[in-house]
Amino acid sequence: MEEENNALEPENQDNDKVTVTHVSGMYEDYFLDYASYVILERAVPALDDGLKPVQRRIMHAMREMEDGRYHKVANVIGQTMRFHPHGDASIGDALVALGQKDLMIDTQGNWGNILTGDRAAAPRYIESRLTKFALEVGFSPKVTEWQASYDGRAKEPVHLPVKFPLLLAQGVEGIAVGLSTRLLPHNFNELIDASIKILRGRSFTLLPDFPTGGIADFSQYNEGVRGSRVRVRAKISMEDKKTLVITQVPFGTTTTSLIDSVIKANDKGKIKIKKIEDNTAENVEILVHLVPGVSPDKMIDALYAFTDCEVSIAPLSCVIYDDKPLFVGVKEILKRSTDRTLDLLRQELEIQLRELEEQWHFASLERIFIEEKIYRDIEEAETWEEVIGNIREGLTPHIKHLIREVTDDDITRLTEIRIKRISKFDKDKADQHILDLEGRIEAVKHNLANLVDFAVEYFKNIKKKYGEGRERKTEIKLFEDIDATKVAIANTKLYVNREEGFIGTSLKKDEFVTDCSDIDDIIVFLKNGKMMVTKVDQKTYIGKNIIHVAVWKKGDKRTVYNMIYRDGAKGASYMKRFNVTSITRDKEYDLSQGKPATEVLYFTANPNGEAEQVTVFLRNLQGLRKLKIEIDFAELAIKGRVSKGNRVTKYPVKKIELSEEGVSTLAARKIWFDDSVQRLNADERGELLGSFKGQDQILEVTQTGHYRLLGFDLSTHFEEDMIIIEKFNPKKPLTAIYFDGEKERFYVKRFIPEASAKKELFISESDGSYLEAVFSDWYPRVELVFKKIKGKQKENEEIVLSDFISVKGMKAQGNQLTRDEVKDILRLEPLPLVQEAEKEEEAGEDSSEDQESSIDNSGQPTLF
Template identity: 30%
Template structure:
């Protein structure tokens, strides 16, 4: 009997067992334990990757919604909510439910609390919450974002444990809660421990994946994007993350150990003794136990912690303040190192990103978590749109019947009056006007007040609006990119409402350092020649000169080569090199080989992986990717394109696409913008057009752009500027060294795509426009000629003139030489106005 298949001993489909069956204890334990293990894994301990919730948390939030505990309603006793959850959805201990509820309300346990609690919900000292009969709660505003649209058939509902109620199998979860709040739990044979992250960073990563579906489909690229946006865990208690390796391991593999450290400051006590003040603790560290542990180490008979004189807790509602008084002879850093080593002032968070994916436990990396979340959101928004479309179509169908009735109101009234009963009237309407039964019933139910002219107009207006709504909803369903864009827009709304600054700072480990830490953040002049040579020269190499100065020798160039681009920046800044073919390459300024002022430089292709046939068209420097909102690219043929600056944040050595160019066109200038300013395009033949940046809608990184200025056949764009202050000037420089300043208000705002106005009166001796830039009083510019001579001078010495003028001499040129480049300086000079270095 024991050798028979175990399935033969299971109940039949009707739940009965015919007679008795002998089963070995090994088989019974194996089967029953497997059932228990799967129940714990799926129904208790592990979160769903889609909404980041365990079943008990999901049931608490849904029961709160059902009970009307919205953020704008009054608080209610926690006991009432716990009772609802236990009665309807979660047949387990009321204390276990209350513990889960209380944790959702603790701002030291949950990064973004989902329960708004009133009363004593415990403390970081390990104090338990007050009994549930005393405390009160309601849903937090952010919890409503997890539940939003749940009434629009966005998720499946399943029966509860006894079949009397239904509950959601997952929440719509309009933000990535699994990463934002993290999760921890012990199942059978496995455990999960996911740290919380910053909501703003998580949403930024999700939005970038949504707007780049091709890259999101690639596991390696999705992980790269996620790691670029999400710096690391962001704990509710703040503190420090020491070192990057643990965070990188966790992000790349789903497993890692993150070293956390308390924020400690060394102060001087009233008697001159040093003291260590702890203001932030590592996540999940009990402050009272920590203080007790320190006291035990100080009082220990063996391996005593030396140097500590007193310990007291001065924490209050303003924050944590644990004061460790030191003896006069103690060295604070030595004591701190001992505390880090022997107490939880330094602790590790073991990351294990284990979550349920289609009810199967999987360890996920950072990119996979976001990819699964996006797939869930696509389903949610698609189902929501289908629901709204169906409701709109149903209402439209009814309104069509009402409009038919209004168009034939006299005949219909006569038909109804002549009918013996409602059934005969309904059948008459259906037969005569081809109405459906639903339409006929609504006509019969229509009150007489709907026959007024005003009410008739309202019905027709509602019908017309519904047709637009139906068309819009159908368009969303027909275009997957519209669905992803909608998700991205709604996520950005959530970010704007609820995102906050990081609480946890990431600092290098003692054994870790960045090579950049050893490089002085000095000011540099970066130049690129038309022949493809790039170099870095300290700014103080060039002395400041007055208008008309001859300059100093800047570069020893090959015959026929000229300096075409230059910028002033700092060594730690990023430099973006835009090629004429529409690609962009990123590097740090200090990575550009430093050369003598007169040296030629290094070939660009030896610094970045630019194609040999390409040329550098523009350079942009920035300290970080939050400095600017947009980058605007102008092309030689007058096209402009505006793209979010952060979309150019890429570490790819081979570069990324900056824009797609039309045949025969090339990039000529790139400028950072805020999205709210006016733009100026200046052409070689002295034309300029000014238009609002709002007329250029933001586009994706690979778009082509729109027309900025219409050009004559022999003209081309040479510069692009941003208008931030009407009192600023536009500085124009011609190829033979003449220039002028013109007030920006002399350039009237026009519509995008016009031919522009005259910016300068050009003559053959002065030459065409070679460069232009917007300047303020007191600014300096850097000018270089095609024979390698450079000058640095203040703009105040350059004459201010009207638009149709020719300008004055700005730089004396050698025989046959021409101006090749113009760039503004990043910093002002000393008031003395003279460079301290000799020529």
């Protein structure tokens, strides 16, 4: 062991001393260097030109290759590899992404599809070239700052001189080390309009516009800074009652991913569909086929709530400026881009001015050189210095008007003029050329002096040339929040074991309560006066002796609970009316005063605030004369669940019996009818029937010639052949035209429907009788088309049915419509109420009383 230990000691030990070499400093800056490289050179775009390094190098390589023709993408990738050191795959992916944005790259071949998510073909099969737009706004070598490529063999631009807010037009995403960016794309024309407003010093609004279209809520966009949100929805419409069609998908999704999300939601029972078809070609077309009994409007909301038909995007505006990450909003980015465009235009004008002035300078020298025959002064010269001197001496008297001194280089250029050009010199052409140059110089100077106006015209020209067909695709809209519990399909069944105190979806041997969804909340009331709200689960223990179980909706003020309870074992009895609008889930609430042995004696849950009448029977105690107490819950105010309630009696209660069904005591409730599923709702789906309260009823008329008066409970079922459904007005008559099978004639009758919940027949009972038309208008009109008899055709006849017959009883036969044979009865627009009043005035009727009337709550007509 001793030898072994000695073997493990360092070889360089000397007198038990060990030399330690510290290596931590070697790695001290490695991570920071790597992170900085990824941020600056790979993931985050530069503010100056809106491009990542790989995109900039692709553009530069394509500019070098530019000859007006398409190039194989494989060749473009190879050319770009001279500047980009990260391999062909990254270049190819970046090039395809640029091409799919349809702005800087003109593509040919299969470049994939942003709508379906299909990938592009291999680089050897597809071709590309720079667009005319890219060539015009993206390159200007004379104002470009250059740097050496990574291997020093070539030069590449530090930034491209892009004179357009390219970063905001294309959008960008990137993930670096400890940093990411996500700038959303904006509309081409709107960016130009906003840039012009910046130049003019005006305020502007800038919102994203997605290439996939869709509908977006930008209320929380906040210029795309950290913490902002954008909600984007697919565009969904109803093709028919059984089919929905999706024509645009949210940004960031594809038809494939969206369909997968719909199928997944259907498998989980969140929604219920028959099938889904993808007919997408050039445009998106996804057909969602619904199962019978599902409301299309409700299904649209469900698709937004449970699938990728609605997505939430979190923008993060981060760019590189001055070699550092900069977090600024899109407005600031556009302002800086516009300022840079203004500066680039100024630089280009200054360069153009210098070039024009140089042209003018040499053209003037050339004219002097030839007109004054100074070229003859060099015939005797023997040396080059003597040639230069003779020419300079000959020019001196004539160059006072020049804008700069004459240099030896200028004189050298004069000596290079050919004899043929001197012999064909045309003074007039030379003068005109100089005048043209002077005009161009003045124009450039004017543009420099009015640089903002020049920049505005530049942007307008860009919009005129390239803005056609780039209109906004994304619709801007404020979204209403969708309550998932309201649109979730009832995909499970709820059961209860009242005695043992369990509720759940797995208790299939116990009492069935209701259909529900797996995200619903369930409210439970116990015999001891306790209450709890809990999530649907397979099996949940609440407490023994359950008296009421139902699906609970947050904020429900219309469901009112009527309760009578005994306070403690021998205490007084109290009655209360309350609703439950907000709770803490899985917390037990006491609806009584909390005394032991409290017991609920009577309980009802009323979905529309109904208030019934009950009779309380007391025990027959000695000296107690009144053994019955009549209670009308309508006289009791609706309070909170913690209220004590009003005392009913201090004596023991024997039993409580319902004496009369209640009616709603709440304010009128708006009710809609959804024709696609033939059901009522309070969720604004379908046709608004009106505001209902108390004893209000719904009138239903069917094609068989029957009518019914029904309540407005949302569970009400209607006949499949229903032709009229509306809020019943007991003063407005129905007008019916029917064919009497026995007498073989058409009859007209007007009557007020009598109160009846059962079907009432209002046409003849004889065989062959049928309902031709029925009207609920005040003054209906029809046009009779007669049959042609013996070659003679009777003219059509127009009839105002309210004039034709007065209102009679429901059992009345009515008046015969016509003795002639009728070919057709055409329904016309009803007579406007104002016209009816005028007609009565023309007839000399005393209608002053009617003219002062109006359609009040009873639905009487206004005649004025």
